[in-house]
Amino acid sequence: MAQSQPNRVYTEPASEPTKTDASTSSGGNDNVVDPPDVVLAPPARAGSRNIGDRIFQNVTFLFALIVLTLVFLMAYEMYRGSQLTIGKFGWSFLVSSTWDPVRDVYGALPYIFGTIATSVLALLIALPLSLGIAVFLSELAPRWLEPSVSFLVELLAAIPSIVYGLWGFFVLVPWLRVSVEPFLIRHLSFLPFFSGAPYGFGVLAAGLIMAIMVLPIITSVSRDVLRSIPNSQREAALALGATRWETSRIMLSDARSGLLGAILLGLGRAVGETMAVTMVIGNTSKISLSLLDTGYSMASVIANEFAEATTNMYTSALIEIALLLFIVTIILNAAARLIVWSVTRKFSAA
Amino acid sequence: MKFSKLIASVVLALAAILPSALAQMKLNGAGATFPYVIYSKWFDVYSQKSGVQFNYQSIGSGGGIKQVTEGTVDFGASDAFLSEDQMKEIKEKQGSDIIHIPTVMGAVVISYNVPAIGNDLHLTPGVLADIYLGEITKWNDPRIAEINQGKNFPDQAILVAHRSDGSGTTNIFTDYLVKVSKKWADKVGKGTSVDWPVGLGGKGNEGVSGLIKQSEGAMGYVELAYAVKNNLPYALLKNEAGKYVEPTFEGVSYAAAGAAAHMPSDLRVMLTNAPGEKSYPICGFTWLLIYKDMKDKQKAEAIVGFLKWAMGEGQTYAKDLYYAPLPKEVVKLCEAKIGTISTK
Numbered sequence: 001m002a003q004s005q006p007n008r009v010y011t012e013p014a015s016e017p018t019k020t021d022a023s024t025s026s027g028g029n030d031n032v033v034d035p036p037d038v039v040l041a042p043p044a045r046a047g048s049r050n051i052g053d054r055i056f057q058n059v060t061f062l063f064a065l066i067v068l069t070l071v072f073l074m075a076y077e078m079y080r081g082s083q084l085t086i087g088k089f090g091w092s093f094l095v096s097s098t099w100d101p102v103r104d105v106y107g108a109l110p111y112i113f114g115t116i117a118t119s120v121l122a123l124l125i126a127l128p129l130s131l132g133i134a135v136f137l138s139e140l141a142p143r144w145l146e147p148s149v150s151f152l153v154e155l156l157a158a159i160p161s162i163v164y165g166l167w168g169f170f171v172l173v174p175w176l177r178v179s180v181e182p183f184l185i186r187h188l189s190f191l192p193f194f195s196g197a198p199y200g201f202g203v204l205a206a207g208l209i210m211a212i213m214v215l216p217i218i219t220s221v222s223r224d225v226l227r228s229i230p231n232s233q234r235e236a237a238l239a240l241g242a243t244r245w246e247t248s249r250i251m252l253s254d255a256r257s258g259l260l261g262a263i264l265l266g267l268g269r270a271v272g273e274t275m276a277v278t279m280v281i282g283n284t285s286k287i288s289l290s291l292l293d294t295g296y297s298m299a300s301v302i303a304n305e306f307a308e309a310t311t312n313m314y315t316s317a318l319i320e321i322a323l324l325l326f327i328v329t330i331i332l333n334a335a336a337r338l339i340v341w342s343v344t345r346k347f348s349a350a
Numbered sequence: 351m352k353f354s355k356l357i358a359s360v361v362l363a364l365a366a367i368l369p370s371a372l373a374q375m376k377l378n379g380a381g382a383t384f385p386y387v388i389y390s391k392w393f394d395v396y397s398q399k400s401g402v403q404f405n406y407q408s409i410g411s412g413g414g415i416k417q418v419t420e421g422t423v424d425f426g427a428s429d430a431f432l433s434e435d436q437m438k439e440i441k442e443k444q445g446s447d448i449i450h451i452p453t454v455m456g457a458v459v460i461s462y463n464v465p466a467i468g469n470d471l472h473l474t475p476g477v478l479a480d481i482y483l484g485e486i487t488k489w490n491d492p493r494i495a496e497i498n499q500g501k502n503f504p505d506q507a508i509l510v511a512h513r514s515d516g517s518g519t520t521n522i523f524t525d526y527l528v529k530v531s532k533k534w535a536d537k538v539g540k541g542t543s544v545d546w547p548v549g550l551g552g553k554g555n556e557g558v559s560g561l562i563k564q565s566e567g568a569m570g571y572v573e574l575a576y577a578v579k580n581n582l583p584y585a586l587l588k589n590e591a592g593k594y595v596e597p598t599f600e601g602v603s604y605a606a607a608g609a610a611a612h613m614p615s616d617l618r619v620m621l622t623n624a625p626g627e628k629s630y631p632i633c634g635f636t637w638l639l640i641y642k643d644m645k646d647k648q649k650a651e652a653i654v655g656f657l658k659w660a661m662g663e664g665q666t667y668a669k670d671l672y673y674a675p676l677p678k679e680v681v682k683l684c685e686a687k688i689g690t691i692s693t694k
Contacts, residue, residue: 035437101516112448174564197507201550283514283551294550304553307383307410308516308542310430315412320648 041111075252075326082320084313093320095314099285099301101309106317108324110285114203114295117272118277121207122214129211129219135248137219138226139234150223157216168209169194173200173280176208181292192289201282204291209276214266220342221265225258226251228344259344264336268329298325326342369371375652380407381414381427384518384573385636388454388671389427392656392664396515399659402652411518418639419443424649429456429518430542446643449691450617451657451684454607454665454673456573457633458523459597460585461521463562464489467501471585472594475623475631479531481508481569482550483538489567494660498587504567507536511561511570516542522634523571574602574633575672584667591627601630604673609680617687624656633674650693657688 079086085093085106096107133153137146177200188194237247252259253321274297282294283304298321308316386408393404407413411428415436418426421444426568431450433452440448462471462479467489473495477493480486486493489681490503513520524540538544552558555576562568562582574597577584586594613619623631638657646651661681668675 098545100539100545101543102541102545162683169560177565199509199550201561214359279513279557283553284546284549296551303550304515305543306412307514308412310415310436310542342390 013343026213031056071330075323078319078323078326082316082323084315084316085320088313089157093317094324097285097287099317101311101314103303103309104313108298108317110287111296111298111301111321112324113287114281114297115299117270117295118202118206118210118297119267121203122210122270123263123267124220125211126208126266130215130262130266131222131252131259133215133219134222134226135252137223139248139251140244146338150220152217153219155216156212157220161213161273161276164209164213165279168205168276168280172208173205176200176205180204184292193291196288196290196292198292199282199294202292202294203281203288206277206295206297207291209280210216210270210273212309213273213276214270218262218266218270221262222255222259225255225262229254255343257339259345261336261338261340264332264339267330268336271332272299272325272329273297274303278303288344296314354576358514364581374401374403375648376403376405377424377649377652377656378405378422379414379425379427379638380409380410380417380423381639382429382454382518382636384409384429385427385454385673388668388673390561391667393672395667396656396659396664397683400655401403402656410516412516414639418448424646425641425646425653426649427453428639429634429636430521431473431637432639435680444641446641448640449687450637451640451687452617452637452676452680453660454637454668454675455602455621455633455635456518456522457597457599457602457630457674458519458526458571459574459577459582459632460569460571461559461562461582462569462579462585463566463583464504464506465566467498471501471583473513473585474588475526475530479527479534482510482512482527482546482548483531484510506567508564509561509568510546510549511565511568512541512546512549512551513554513558513571515553515557517554518634518636519540519555519571519635520544521624522620523632525620525634526632527559529623538691571632572676574599578672579651587631589627589629589631590623590625591629593627595630597630597632599669599672599674602630602633603677604635605629605631606635606674607677607679610677610683613680613683617683640691642690647693650691654688654691654693657691658685661685661688 048089058240071347080333087104089096091107093108094112095109095110097107098105099110100106133149137153141149177198181198181200181204184194185196185198233254234247234251237250242250277297278300281297283296283300284294285296285301286293288295302318302322306315306318309318363569386406387406387407393406397403406427409417411430414423414428415432416428417423419436432448437448458472460473463520464471473494476496477486477497480493487508487644489506489508495501495503510632521540521542523582524534524538524544527534527538529535529539538547550561552561554568555572558572559576559580559582562570562572572582576582577597584597584604586596589595602615602621604626605621605624609619609621610630619635621634624633640653640657641650644653661684662678665675665681
């Protein structure tokens with residue numbers, strides 16, 4: 001991922017302008033800046049007395065402020081737009097499973113459940129694969145092979161989700177229905193996760209598609225996190241006689257909080273995925289333990305129903321789902337950034 | 351100076367464009383996606399004839415109604431007619447009544463995938479409703495066999511498919527089920543989206559027909575135009591007169607003609623389950639939503655001109671684009687309605 005690159009090498013500079021701006025305007029105390037950062041930062045930046053530079057700094061700060069304002073405005077607008085349902089249903093909106101536009105009764109539980117179920121399933125499938133690829137790329141891959149594998153993995157992230165959706169609809173779903181699901185039902189139907197009829201469409205199909213979509217994100221972020229571990233650690237482990245396997249395990253445990261961040265970033269993508277999921281999940285608002293059963297997700301219900309939502313209460317219910325999704329995504333992303341930041345910072349300081 | 355030259359040329363260009371831009375009338379509209387194909391044809395042909403420009407955003411009926419309510423468009427389009435509350439809200443906000451003008455008709459076809467029984471499955475309203483209520487679950491249910499003598503039904507579960515996105519098609523379909531089944535009316539009701547008792551949801555006509563094609567034993571409803579274009583197998587439905595009829599454009603026009611006799615004066619009516627031996631029972635209008643009192647009288651005149659054209663020559667484009675044209679009886683009612691739009 002291109003945007004995670006600066007994150008890896010110089011995490012602090014990216015978030016620095018606001019900080020220095022605040023400090024110069026309050027008297028220009030440069031000691032606020034962390035010691036390693038002083039080494040990395042261009043010397044002219046922090047304490048410039050040049051009027052042009054100060055204007056430049058303030059203007060760019062304003063630009064940065066726009067992004068913040070946008071986020072708050074969006075959150076506020078969604079909160080305002082969902083006043084009707086928040087007022088009428090309150091917290092029961094989160095735990096009721098009736099979604100009846102005809103009688104204007106709304107509860108989001110099946111969608112929340114569907115989003116969580118498919119995202120968790122996607123992570124369970126994608127995580128071991130991604131970590132394996134990341135370890136291979138950062139620790140084991142021969143120099144000539146690494147760039148091309150990295151490129152292919154990142155290419156997966158560049159494919160539009162509608163393409164995954166079409167592939168899922170025409171290839172994955174029929175395959176699941178004809179081959180995979182009958183097999184699962186025959187051999188594993190004693191588990192509640194594999195009972196029911198083989199539709200092809202459903203939570204399993206959605207989880208698989210999402211797994212493919214989050215794989216490149218988790219892979220490239222974890223590869224970057226692993227690479228940020230100083231080579232001296234590897235050399236030390238190898239010098240003590242550790243095998244490649246043991247070294248990789250040490251690297252993974254060193255980077256564990258960064259890897260957690262990678263997982264959360266992947267989860268963020270999964271939670272918000274819309275089109276591909278809509279096409280394969282079966283769009284049935286119900287809660288079922290079985291992976292073979294059909295379900296629904298928060299993003300899908302908004303995409304499906306918003307255009308023809310004619311009553312105010314109906315629109316408000318959909319906007320409230322959007323608000324929930326917004327909050328969940330922000331929390332996940334913030335947590336991921338914080339964790340990745342803390343691990344890369346630890347190592348670059350060392 | 352290069353810069354002043356640039357400014358001069360921009361001013362000149364503007365001067366050249368402005369008079370023609372002022373002369374050209376531009377009407378903004380938004381709403382239903384279902385009639386988008388014929389509307390864009392109409393707008394194209396009519397603007398060549400009259401010079402009136404159209405800008406139509408097919409954002410869905412719900413969006414169209416919202417924009418009409420907020421007064422951000424000159425006209426709206428919807429597959430469902432406005433409720434009393436919605437009309438009152440528009441009256442309060444925009445100070446004008448809303449006139450519904452039916453433009454073309456659509457119908458809903460029951461398609462299925464049961465290779466063992468081939469074409470022309472017969473269905474009665476009661477059986478159809480009970481399938482969608484989840485009370486008939488197998489293809490070899492005696493109630494299905496009873497109305498399809500001579501066919502061998504497999505012992506297979508019926509996979510019910512419906513639209514997952516809100517749509518006028520669903521509105522027409524559920525309106526029909528409400529009329530023919532008391533149980534459906536009590537339990538589910540009608541709307542652009544409903545709380546389905548059973549079945550899988552597909553996005554759009556293509557999503558539903560994809561579900562049907564892929565799954566043996568599936569049954570679902572799709573837009574007539576879509577079914578005709580894609581040659582989907584369809585069921586014959588028993589209409590109000592007790593005859594089994596195929597879903598055809600003629601059947602739809604018969605239904606509208608049959609309903610014209612007792613149509614309410616505001617033209618807000620669902621055509622489902624219309625009387626008449628040849629009437630196909632699941633069909634409905636799509637409407638243009640017009641302000642009765644537009645602030646801009648020139649625009650009002652332009653809209654009236656367009657609507658009159660759409661009721662006449664416009665209707666001849668319908669069949670080629672897979673829409674059912676309005677029957678004469680309905681056109682007459684529409685023309686009377688168009689006459690009430692204030693242009694002075």
